Amino acid sequence: MTDHVVIVGGGTGGTVLANDLADRLDKELDAGDVRVTLVNDDPEHVYKPVWLYVPFGQREPADGRRPLADLVPDVVDLRIDRVSAIDTDGKRLAFDDTGGEIAYDYLVLATGSTLEPDRIPGLADGAHDYYSESGATDLRDDLLAFTEGDLVLSVVGTAHMCPAAPLEFVFMADDWFRERGLREDVDITYTYPIQRVHGNPHISQWARPRMDERDIQVETFFNAESVDPEAETITSMEGTELDYDLLVAIPPHAGIDLIEEAGLGDDGWVDVDKHTLEAEAASDVYALGDTAETGVPKAGSVAHYQAGVVGRRLASEIRGRPATATYDGKTLCFLETGMDEASFVAFDYENPPSPAPPSEKLHWSKLAYNESYWLTARGLL
Amino acid sequence: MPEIEPDETVDARGAACPGPLMDLIGKIRSADTGDVIRLLSDNDQSRTDVPEWAEEAGNELLAVEERDDHTAFYVQKA
Numbered sequence A: 001m002t003d004h005v006v007i008v009g010g011g012t013g014g015t016v017l018a019n020d021l022a023d024r025l026d027k028e029l030d031a032g033d034v035r036v037t038l039v040n041d042d043p044e045h046v047y048k049p050v051w052l053y054v055p056f057g058q059r060e061p062a063d064g065r066r067p068l069a070d071l072v073p074d075v076v077d078l079r080i081d082r083v084s085a086i087d088t089d090g091k092r093l094a095f096d097d098t099g100g101e102i103a104y105d106y107l108v109l110a111t112g113s114t115l116e117p118d119r120i121p122g123l124a125d126g127a128h129d130y131y132s133e134s135g136a137t138d139l140r141d142d143l144l145a146f147t148e149g150d151l152v153l154s155v156v157g158t159a160h161m162c163p164a165a166p167l168e169f170v171f172m173a174d175d176w177f178r179e180r181g182l183r184e185d186v187d188i189t190y191t192y193p194i195q196r197v198h199g200n201p202h203i204s205q206w207a208r209p210r211m212d213e214r215d216i217q218v219e220t221f222f223n224a225e226s227v228d229p230e231a232e233t234i235t236s237m238e239g240t241e242l243d244y245d246l247l248v249a250i251p252p253h254a255g256i257d258l259i260e261e262a263g264l265g266d267d268g269w270v271d272v273d274k275h276t277l278e279a280e281a282a283s284d285v286y287a288l289g290d291t292a293e294t295g296v297p298k299a300g301s302v303a304h305y306q307a308g309v310v311g312r313r314l315a316s317e318i319r320g321r322p323a324t325a326t327y328d329g330k331t332l333c334f335l336e337t338g339m340d341e342a343s344f345v346a347f348d349y350e351n352p353p354s355p356a357p358p359s360e361k362l363h364w365s366k367l368a369y370n371e372s373y374w375l376t377a378r379g380l381l
Numbered sequence B: 001m002p003e004i005e006p007d008e009t010v011d012a013r014g015a016a017c018p019g020p021l022m023d024l025i026g027k028i029r030s031a032d033t034g035d036v037i038r039l040l041s042d043n044d045q046s047r048t049d050v051p052e053w054a055e056e057a058g059n060e061l062l063a064v065e066e067r068d069d070h071t072a073f074y075v076q077k078a
Helices: A014-026 A027-029 A048-055 A133-144 A165-179 A201-213 A257-260 A300-318 A360-377 B019-030 B048-056
Strands: A003-008 A034-040 A045-046 A063-066 A077-080 A083-087 A092-095 A102-105 A106-109 A150-154 A186-191 A218-220 A224-228 A233-236 A241-243 A246-250 A285-286 A333-337 A343-346 B008-012 B036-041 B059-065 B071-076
Touching: A003 A014, A003 A102, A003 A165, A003 A300, A014 A027, A014 A300, A014 A360, A027 A034, A045 A083, A048 A133, A048 A165, A077 A333, A083 A257, A106 A300, A106 B036, A133 A246, A150 A165, A150 A241, A150 B071, A165 A186, A165 A201, A165 A218, A165 A246, A165 A333, A201 A218, A285 A300, A300 A333, A333 A360, A343 B059, B019 B036, B019 B048, B019 B071, B048 B059, B048 B071
Parallel strands: A003 A034, A003 A106, A034 A077, A106 A285, A150 A186, A150 A246, A186 A218, B008 B036
Antiparallel strands: A045 A063, A083 A092, A092 A102, A224 A233, A233 A241, A333 A343, B036 B071, B059 B071
């Protein structure tokens, strides 16, 4: 009998896991005891952290794209298709494009985040983002030409991908305008939904004084209710209205509808045991990365580490041994604090983050990692 | 204390900070004026986050119930 592992989603988590299984189960794959299928609706893998640099003219979206076929070995069946239904009782997946179905023995959902700007009236028309390729290039067009006025960055939806990126953007923008002698003509305002500038209180305590020192205005308890693109204003549920000349927003996020339709969790996030990453509502189903509702950030490092845990657990199960590998909440993030310096945090479920002093060395470490990410995607780093 | 019948309940037990507050805010967004939302949270930070946000947003925190392993907050949308 052949065990069939199906991974849905070819982002960081799914791609790292496919490579992990190809290596870990090489004998079983060679013998035909196991099959691994990676399903993605795009033939290309996208590395989203590149998008932060696109608006500043430092990177191109193409820098974050590679063919998935170049990143996973031939022993993994790569299927470019879109799943249209998940049946966890019958252990089957249905597909949109081909109309076919496949059966699985083990299912891993790594479908990631999607943006839902339409939840906030006016947001799609009035705001830019750098959480999508088109958003990042559209923002670049306006930001490169922006020389004076009110720049507002509004974190609208949480949880969102890369929780550090909104702080990074305003720190980078501050430095970028200063270097170009324009900072006195540009007011930067940062809004956040709760009473701090970041969801994690330790990162918030570290960031807030730096924002004050650099004259980055802060509006907390600001939950955007609507944007008026004509009047160029954004209004919060709490009754605050801000004028903007250039609005950059982190749009609301959600997972894919299929997850809720399959009864695996709300808003497209799979309810999981946060240590084993097993779905609570179905057997032989795992979720990882943004898709898994663990409470840790929706970040690439999380997906990377979780893929290793799921890979070890699947290998144990396929070999008929107890699965003992668990995820401890490990998260790593580089955090740009300007155009030439960065900080770094590492934390887990038990140990809170303590941001490192910003340095040029950490900035170059971040850029170097972004280049070597392709080794991570291939399971080599 | 009279029993309050919520229009909707948000069960955020197990969620890390600021998940419970964000879950409450998300539900209030889609609620009608006058609706009462009950938030269940076992995160200690909610005891300060929720009252502060309710006051800031002009919503009324009708009651807070301390239960065995979590807290129930009743917030009425203004």
